[in-house]
Amino acid sequence: MESKYLTNLINYKPLFFQNQNKFSIWHKVPVSRRSAVMVLLFLGNEGELRVILTKRSRKLKSFSGHISLPGGKSENGLESEFQCARREMDEEIGLSRHNQILKKDFGFIMDELKVLPSYLARTFLAVAPCIGYINWCEDVKQTERRIGNLVLNPGESASIFSVPLRDFLQPKTDNFQLSECLKQSHIKTKWAGLPWNLRSFIFPHYNKNEVDWIEEVEDISSASEDETHEDQELDVRTRNCWGLTANILHDVAEIIYNGNNSLIGEEDLIYSLHKHGQIQTKGRTDFEKRLINNTKGSMFTEVIPQDEFKLLKKLYNN
Structure with missing residues (x-):
């Protein structure tokens, strides 16, 4: 198990901005720039840890059709990271934010395990990963687990599925083989002058290892969606988990399986940007817009002093 x-x-003891473990930068930035995602874990049929992912609705303006974790923006300054992530999970895939309702409707509760340091989204949001765990009631047998009456929000999510968390370890160790991931890649690149990780994990769309209680949830994505490059390369319909979601799940896997306690997230970068006039209001600054649009030549040194930038570069090079 x-x-x-x-x-x-x-x-695991998270380190937040300025090398302290008391509170996250998430609580310093404006509410309009706070976001949280739910990393919801559970035990699969073989006792393996699995994580629930969603396919975003094609109706969404941003990142439509992408594979993601349930989550979204905070609504008010009183909302904690977990409250935000649970509310968004409720709104997107129908798993209630309240344990008493989860227990009544499905026979499990969600344990709140850990809030990780915040990551900087390319849209200049501080994204806090919240790790939860599905804890089934003792009187619910494995064959009796059901969430088939779950109704996805068609404006938010087209489908939900699960994959083994262990498959997000990267690079692969000598004694470890991918169980369901068909292909993974990792490129160390730069974003506006700072080191940045680009990861991708490709899973099959149809998965014989999926648990019955997730497979029963209706998939409302279009069966006629265009074939992707990965579909053609691997000769099977695929799901590509990449970008911020992939980075978060890689880091979670490193913590859980390898006991990794090294720096994760981008708290110090968010802190520096916020200190120097960015990540301040709901509207994006001209600098933020240039980076969002990948304007050639844009650098963090336009808003962050050189000495501070060098420290950040050293920090994220490790």
């Missing part, structure tokens, strides 16, 4: 690895997560 891979649940034993959760001890590493429970013992």
Whole structure:
């Protein structure tokens, strides 16, 4: 049973901005720039840790059709990271934010395990990953687990599915083989002068290892969607988990399986940007717009002093 690895997560002590462990930069930026995602784990049929992912609705303006974690923007300054992530999960895929309702409707509760340091989204949001764990009631047998009456919000999510968390370890260790991931890649690149990770994990659309209680949830994505490059290359319909979602899940896997306690997220970068006039209001600054639009030649040194930038570069090069 891979649940034993959760001890590493429970013992993990996150480091937030300026090398302190008291509070996250998430609470310093404006509410309009706060976002949280739910990394919802559970045990699969073989006792492996799996994570629930969604395919975003084609109706969404941003990142439509992408594979993502349930989540979204905070609504008010009183909302914690977990409250935000649970509310968004409720709105997107119908898993209630309230444990008493989850227990009544589905026979499980969600344990809140850990909030990780915030990541900087390319849209200049501070994204806080919240790790939860599905804890089934003892009287619910594995064959009786059902969430088939779950109704996805068609304006938010087209489908939900699960994959093994272990497949997000990268690079692969000598004694580890991918169980469901068909292909993974990692490119160390730069964004506006700072080191940046581009990761991709490709999974099959149809998965014989999926748990029954997720497979029963209606997939409302279009079966006629265009074939992707990965579909053609691997000769099978695929799901590509990449970008911020991939980076978060890679880091979660490193913590849980390898006990990694190194720096994750971009708290110090968010802190520096906020200190120097960015990530301040709901509207984006001209500098933020240039980076969002990948304007050639844009650099963080336009708003962050050189000495501070050098420290950030050294920090994220490790």
